[in-house]
Amino acid sequence: MPTVLRREATFWRSLWHASPKLTVACSLLVALSAIAFLTGILSTAQFIAAVAHREAADVWRWFALTIVALILQPIAVNALSACSAAHQAAVTADQHARLAALANAPHGIAHLEDPARSGPLTGLLDELRGNFGLWSIGEAWRSLQVRSTGLMSLAVLARWSVLATAALLVVQLVMARTFGAYVHQVQRDLLELRETDGRRAKYLAQLLTRRPPGKEVRLFGLTEWCLAQYQSAWRTAQLGVTARRNRALRPVLASGLVMIAVSVGAAVWLIRDAWVGAVGTATLTATLQALIGMRAFGPLGDTSTQAARSRTYAERLAALETAAPADHPAAQPAAPPAAHPVAATPVAGRAASIELSDISFTYPSRNTPVFQRLSLTIPAGQSVAIVGVNGVGKSTLIKLLAGLYPPDSGTVRVGGKDPFTDDATRRQVAVIFQDFVRYHLSLRDNVLLPVDESIATDNVAIDRIASGALRSAAAEDVLHRVGDWDVTLDPGYSGGTDLSGGQWQRVALARAFAAVAAGAGVLVLDEPTAALDVRVESEIFERFLESTRGVTSILVSHRLSSVRHAERIVVLGPDGVVEDGSHEDLLAAGGDYAQLFTLQATRFQQADATTEDAR
């Protein structure tokens, strides 16, 4: 199938997919507008002819029909604009859902590290969030409506001269084709810009305008640097764009000139026919109107641009879906949206066992494996700490057991099931990573996001979970400081506020504890106390056993004073597990752990002694 037709088919499929009813309704309104337009041309012509020939009965008949057509056409056009606005909303929602399905693969996050996928996804999402998501479908319908009046004009012209009509049709089609190719080129450039160099430029612009990076940019005096980088990225992004556009514009100009010449020729020919009496008044009037109506095939300014844009977008989105792996949700029939992450009924004591057998893993962007044939078994309910030097793979291990990446080989099992392929199993693992998310939502949402809505509607249960979670995270004072559960944790919002680093960390911890209270069977805390002072840290660990009773807990930390609370300590080295046992066992063994622990303890003792001396 030729590319243009394939693009059209994809576009119409996407409209239908969003709302069959609105697609039919808009099509009927386009047809109604076209019929009203045709009726208007023909009845006006007959009306003028009747007036010229003084045929009183016909004058009134054609006059009435002309009035009906004149009223009907704007009604159809306005109804189409209302209907297409509803269709626009449906298509935008549908495209958002399709993009979300592409981005939110249930099977991990590896695809988001694949530039071939993350670039187009970012570009399309940007496009959808811009004016495109507000206007393009409405404009596509508007363009179709205008073109349909062009078709009616063609039909009227054909009654006068098939030859002139064929000539006009050919030049109009050539014009539409060349203009379409030009707009398509512009749109493709725009989309590609959003996906590649333009994306980098946008990031640099955001460094200047967003609050969190804004702090460093100002403190390090990076404004000039960011601007220069932004300009250079933008210039790189624009390379070739102008040349490509100029190339695509030349045929448009040439076909435009030919079209003007053919139209003028047809008009002269028509007048000659009228002069020699070959056509009557009615035909002359109708044909002249039709000749003017042929401009409907020409460029329609922003309407044409948006119409072409909607096709480019639909084509790109469909191509991404086609390229999605077979087990990806975008390649599957749409499933009902998942509810909140954890189970409907809060259940304590769902501890799940963990088994990593012979796993090897390499990040998609790297060649060197992080793990080779690593095995580790954690019985249900055990409390384990994982330690090891920077970059040895502690967080990676957590990502594997949380099902965010599949291992290259070997198996990961949580409660006997694979968290990478089994959604329910993945939701059993409550993880707070070092780079936890600071949701710019209310304190309540920040804590209760992992809790199922069926619990969230029960106020008693929700209060119990929220307060318990804050207590476990030693974060009661955060609520006190913020003043209300519903305050937005972003000072950019009215009544909003910000938290300190340690307060944010405790809110994130409370979120993990809330997930456990709501039924998660595994709790994983990756450097949970890095931002906390010693007093709060010890408070959390005093409550830790109580908070994690009935779940399997994994703690990743460099602070060995925290780690010693765990029943079992696993030391990771470059070749896998190098030590495994209780704090006392490992101290007695005198290996890496014992050395590190002694070093940290000595530092603390020295620091204490210095403080004493200073007093």
Ligand SMILES: Nc1ncnc2c1ncn2[C@@H]1O[C@H](COP(=O)(O)OP(=O)(O)OP(=O)(O)O)[C@@H](O)[C@H]1O
């Ligand atoms: N998304 C990624 N893509 C490529 N490499 C990565 C990615 N994330 C981490 N790495 C690399 O994988 C290795 C293990 O990283 P990981 O974050 O698991 O280490 P870690 O033991 O948790 O370190 P730390 O103690 O510093 O937190 C490191 O060499 C790191 O640079």
